[in-house]
Structure formats: structure tokens, C-alpha cells
Amino acid sequence: MSTLQAVKYSRGSLQVLDQLRLPHEFHYDDVATSEEAFDCIKSMRVRGAPAIAIVASLAHAVELHNGSYHQTSSSSVLSYIHSRLDYLKESRPTAVDLTNAINRLKARTNEVAAGEGESPEDIIKTCIEEAERILEEDLQTNLSIGAYGADWLKDTVLASPEKKVSVLTHCNTGSLATSGHGTALGVIRTLQARDLLRHAYCTETRPYNQGSRLTAFELVHEGIPATLITDSMAAALFALQKEKMNIAAVIVGADRVVRNGDTANKIGTYQLAVLAKHHGVKFVVAAPTTSIDLETETGEGIKIEERKKEELTQISGAVVRADGSVDASETARVATADQRVGVWNPAFDVTPHELIDAVVTEKGAVVKNAEGRFDFSELLPERWQKVVAR
Numbered sequence: 375m376s377t378l379q380a381v382k383y384s385r386g387s388l389q390v391l392d393q394l395r396l397p398h399e400f401h402y403d404d405v406a407t408s409e410e411a412f413d414c415i416k417s418m419r420v421r422g423a424p425a426i427a428i429v430a431s432l433a434h435a436v437e438l439h440n441g442s443y444h445q446t447s448s449s450s451v452l453s454y455i456h457s458r459l460d461y462l463k464e465s466r467p468t469a470v471d472l473t474n475a476i477n478r479l480k481a482r483t484n485e486v487a488a489g490e491g492e493s494p495e496d497i498i499k500t501c502i503e504e505a506e507r508i509l510e511e512d513l514q515t516n517l518s519i520g521a522y523g524a525d526w527l528k529d530t531v532l533a534s535p536e537k538k539v540s541v542l543t544h545c546n547t548g549s550l551a552t553s554g555h556g557t558a559l560g561v562i563r564t565l566q567a568r569d570l571l572r573h574a575y576c577t578e579t580r581p582y583n584q585g586s587r588l589t590a591f592e593l594v595h596e597g598i599p600a601t602l603i604t605d606s607m608a609a610a611l612f613a614l615q616k617e618k619m620n621i622a623a624v625i626v627g628a629d630r631v632v633r634n635g636d637t638a639n640k641i642g643t644y645q646l647a648v649l650a651k652h653h654g655v656k657f658v659v660a661a662p663t664t665s666i667d668l669e670t671e672t673g674e675g676i677k678i679e680e681r682k683k684e685e686l687t688q689i690s691g692a693v694v695r696a697d698g699s700v701d702a703s704e705t706a707r708v709a710t711a712d713q714r715v716g717v718w719n720p721a722f723d724v725t726p727h728e729l730i731d732a733v734v735t736e737k738g739a740v741v742k743n744a745e746g747r748f749d750f751s752e753l754l755p756e757r758w759q760k761v762v763a764r
């Protein structure tokens with residue numbers, strides 16, 4: 375079975391799967407410039423914190439590879455690269471992976487430019503190679519998150535190995551949101567591979583339906599036993615199915631985990647954390663360390679993206695024929711509300727750290743300390759030092 379690929383990259387060429395057409399149609403767009411990447415990210419043809427960072431970095435790498443800078447000085451190439459990266463950073467504000475990737479590319483190109491006799495070509499080559507490393511590292515990162523997450527759940531909620539665990543997830547955090555395997559969905563995949571998973575539930579994830587369009591699709595594609603629910607069914611699921619199905623954890627991804635552990639993720643995550651607490655279900659955030667923002671102290675400092683009203687008042691999909699089959703060649707956009715109604719459409723919410731039991735990263739699982747706070751100083755000693763030194 376082939377794994378789903380959000381991006382296809384070789385040096386000088388980037389193709390990005392148009393996720394707005396899923397699950398009915400597979401179509402890759404060529405993305406060769408920063409402008410094309412900006413549009414692709416903003417319109418959510420690619421989405422998910424790690425995938426956004428990967429597409430921005432690689433699109434700029436492609437742009438550099440295909441450009442001609444032979445007559446330019448090192449300093450002008452450096453400032454060109456940095457201005458393109460700054461532009462890309464504005465495409466979506468909440469996921470910090472993008473900012474972290476851009477800071478990494480800037481720091482690496484600064485380092486090379488500061489060396490003696492480095493040519494514009496050296497700076498360009500460095501930027502391209504660093505962007506490629508971001509892609510390569512992400513897959514390994516996700517596999518590690520999967521392993522640490524499955525270990526943590528096995529140690530924490532599995533009464534006995536025979537008693538497999540069921541979990542609920544929200545939004546999409548799988549291969550389509552990353553370079554492969556996924557974060558929260560990566561944990562579910564690893565549980566399944568270890569024969570520890572009883573059942574996976576996924577929410578529809580209104581208003582953009584990443585859960586029904588993407589996660590449900592990935593779960594079916596991977597042959598994982600799964601059930602789709604609407605966001606509003608989570609409380610009833612815990613009340614009526616928790617004991618029977620041994621639903622032991624909610625596992626979600628993150629767009630930004632700040633210093634005290636408060637976590638921004640897809641709208642609807644916070645209400646799931648409240649419900650999980652009420653029903654004695656563990657609440658786990660699975661995210662790479664690139665989603666951790668040590669600069670921001672608490673969730674109050676996170677900028678939440680607000681999106682256009684049509685995401686609530688309209689929906690698009692493939693046409694269903696009278697016999698129940700889906701005609702992928704015919705799509706329709708339909709109104710689901712009076713188009714004049716006022717709309718509030720925050721794309722993310724912040725789950726307070728009090729409601730989170732563990733943050734699972736590629737370096738291990740972090741739980742709260744005796745004071746009830748997450749402490750990332752041991753996980754990220756260098757980044758921590760830089761922050762506290764300020």
C-alpha cells in the first residue's frame with residue numbers, strides 16, 4: 375500500500391497535493407515560487423503545521439535553484455533570501471513550525487555569509503540544502519513521535535496488553551499534514567502496528583472538515599478500524615462508548631505549544647480537552663519540537679488566525695449519484711446557511727496546559743512537574759538557554 379504524500383520534491387521541482395480536492399480527486403500542483411507557495415498555504419491547498427513549513431522552505435529552494443544570481447553580491451543574495459522568507463512567514467500566522475523553519479534557514483544562510491570569501495552560489499546552495507534537510511528530518515521526527523506516544527499510552531493507560539486502547543483524534547495530523555506518518559495520527563499508526571489499537575474515532579472537524587475529508591480518508595487508506603463522528607458527538611461518545619470500547623485518550627496535534635504548555639490547535643480541540651477531563655480520558659498533544667514556541671510564555675500570547683465567513687456558510691464536495699456512488703469528476707459548492715448571517719471563524723483555539731496530560735515529541739514525552747507546569751528546559755536546553763538569557 376502506497377503512503378499518501380502531501381509533497382513530491384526533487385531538486386528544482388516541488389509538487390504539492392491539492393488537499394481541497396480530497397478525498398475525491400488526487401491532483402498535484404507545481405509550486406515553483408514563493409508567491410505560489412504563499413497562495414497554496416493561504417488557500418489551504420496544503421495545511422498542517424509541519425507541511426506548511428516544508429512547502430514554504432522547499433518552494434523557496436526551488437525558486438533559488440531555478441533562478442540566476444551569478445552577477446549578484448553575497449550580501450544582496452542574502453537580503454533577497456531573507457526578504458522572501460519573511461514574506462512566506464506571513465502566509466498563516468498560528469503554526470509556529472513555519473517561523474521556526476524560516477528562522478533556521480535565515481540562521482544557516484547568515485552563518486555561511488559570515489564566512490570568508492563565500493560566494494552568492496555558496497549561500498544559495500546552503501539554503502537549498504537546509505530546506506531539503508527540513509523535509510528529510512520530518513519523517514524521522516514523526517516516526518519517533520509515534521513510538522514515544524505509543525510507549526506513553528502503553529505505560530499509562532493500558533491495564534494489560536490484551537486490553538487494546540481506543541482513541542479519539544481531531545483535525546488531520548497524518549501523512550497529509552507532514553512529510554509522512556504524521557504526529558497524532560502517527561501515534562495511532564504506531565499503536566495499530568504494535569497491535570495495541572482497538573479503534574480510532576475521528577471528528578469531522580468543522581468548519582473545514584479536515585477530519586472527515588482527510589483523517590477518515592487516511593484511516594481507511596491505512597486499514598485502521600475507524601469511526602467518524604461530528605464534533606458535537608464527542609461528549610456522547612465518552613458517555614456511551616468509553617467503557618465498552620476502552621476509549622482512553624484523545625490525541626491531537628499542535629500548531630503551537632508555548633512555554634507553559636498551553637497549546638494552540640484546530641478549533642474544537644479545547645472543548646475535547648474539557649470533555650476528556652470530565653470523563654477521565656487522557657489528553658495527549660503529539661507534536662514535533664518545531665511546534666514548540668519557547669518565546670511565548672502563555673497561550674494568551676498566541677495569535678489566532680480568523681478565516682473568511684464562507685468556510686461556515688458554504689461547503690464543497692463531489693456529487694453523489696442516486697445509487698449512492700460518488701462522481702469525483704463533478705464537484706459542487708453549496709450554501710449551508712443564509713449567506714447574510716454574521717460569522718465568527720477562528721481557525722484555532724488554545725487548550726490550557728492544565729487540561730493536557732502529556733506533550734509527546736520526537737525527543738520523548740513531557741508531563742507536568744510538581745507545580746503543574748510543563749517544563750521544556752531539559753527537552754530543548756539550547757533554545758531554553760537562549761530564552762532565559764534575554
Ligand SMILES: CSC[C@@H](O)[C@@H](O)C(=O)COP(=O)(O)O
Nearest residue numbers: 421422423545547551627628640
Ligand atoms: C500535524 S498537524 C497539527 C496541526 O497543524 C493540525 O492539527 C491543525 O490544526 C491543522 O490546521 P489547518 O488549519 O488544517 O492547517
